[in-house]
Amino acid sequence: MSPQAQNKRWWIWGPLLAVAFALAVFGDKTPVGGMTSVVAPVVPLAGVSPRNAGDTPPGSAPSTAVNHVLVPRDRLVREGRGAPVRDLFSQRSWAPAPSRAAPAPAPAPPPMAPAMPFLYLGKKLEEGRWEVYLGQGEKTFVVRVGMVLEGQYRVDSIKPPQMEMTYLPLGQVQGLSIGEVR
Numbered sequence: 380m381s382p383q384a385q386n387k388r389w390w391i392w393g394p395l396l397a398v399a400f401a402l403a404v405f406g407d408k409t410p411v412g413g414m415t416s417v418v419a420p421v422v423p424l425a426g427v428s429p430r431n432a433g434d435t436p437p438g439s440a441p442s443t444a445v446n447h448v449l450v451p452r453d454r455l456v457r458e459g460r461g462a463p464v465r466d467l468f469s470q471r472s473w474a475p476a477p478s479r480a481a482p483a484p485a486p487a488p489p490p491m492a493p494a495m496p497f498l499y500l501g502k503k504l505e506e507g508r509w510e511v512y513l514g515q516g517e518k519t520f521v522v523r524v525g526m527v528l529e530g531q532y533r534v535d536s537i538k539p540p541q542m543e544m545t546y547l548p549l550g551q552v553q554g555l556s557i558g559e560v561r
Contacts, residue, residue, distance in 0.1 A: 490549055491549075491551070492546035492548075492549050492551040492553060493546075495544070495553055495555055496515055497513040497514065497515050497520070497528070497532075497555065498513065498514040498515070499511070499512075499513060499555060499556065499557050499558070500512040500513060500514050500519065502537075502539065502557050502558070504560075508523060508524070509523070509524075509537040509538075509539070510522070510523055511523075511534075511537055511542055511557055513528075515529075522534050522537075523537070524536060524537055527547070528544075530547070531546065531547055531548065532544045532545065532546060532547065533545045533547055535552065537557070539557055539558065539559060539560045540556060540557060540558055540559050540560075541554050541555070541556060541557065542554070542555045542556075542557045543555075
């Protein structure tokens with residue numbers, strides 16, 4: 380190996396060895412999870428006498444002595460940066476935050492009569508009175524004004540093109556289209 384090649388190597392290895400030596404001698408040697416001693420001046424609390432604070436013996440003046448306080452290293456490093464540690468890979472939601480106050484429940488709607496269960500089949504004018512033919516499943520009804528069907532519906536009026544019936548459990552009037560007169 381030529382002397383010039385060895386000389387070039389020392390230009391690379393020399394500074395690297397110097398940095399490694401400086402870190403070994405002057406670097407931080409506290410363990411990662413260990414406690415670190417922090418030097419903090421004693422500051423008397425406002426409104427508290429030194430005797431109650433336990434800093435100085437009774438009868439002596441407060442001093443500017445130095446306390447050694449043990450602080451966990453990770454807390455010291457985090458506080459030194461000034462910003463709280465954030466989890467960079469935490470889950471985040473774009474949904475709006477739920478409201479703190481629960482909304483008042485909406486008042487319940489008043490009970491409503493069910494849909495008309497009858498199907499219009501036809502009508503007939505007999506002796507000046509209308510008869511309407513209604514179907515419900517397999518049953519067929521011939522109805523006139525004043526009749527009660529199935530104990531739940533009363534026929535109030537038959538005036539083509541509309542027939543009105545009252546749902547008796549709730550007293551609600553419902554209409555049924557029965558077509559025009561021809």
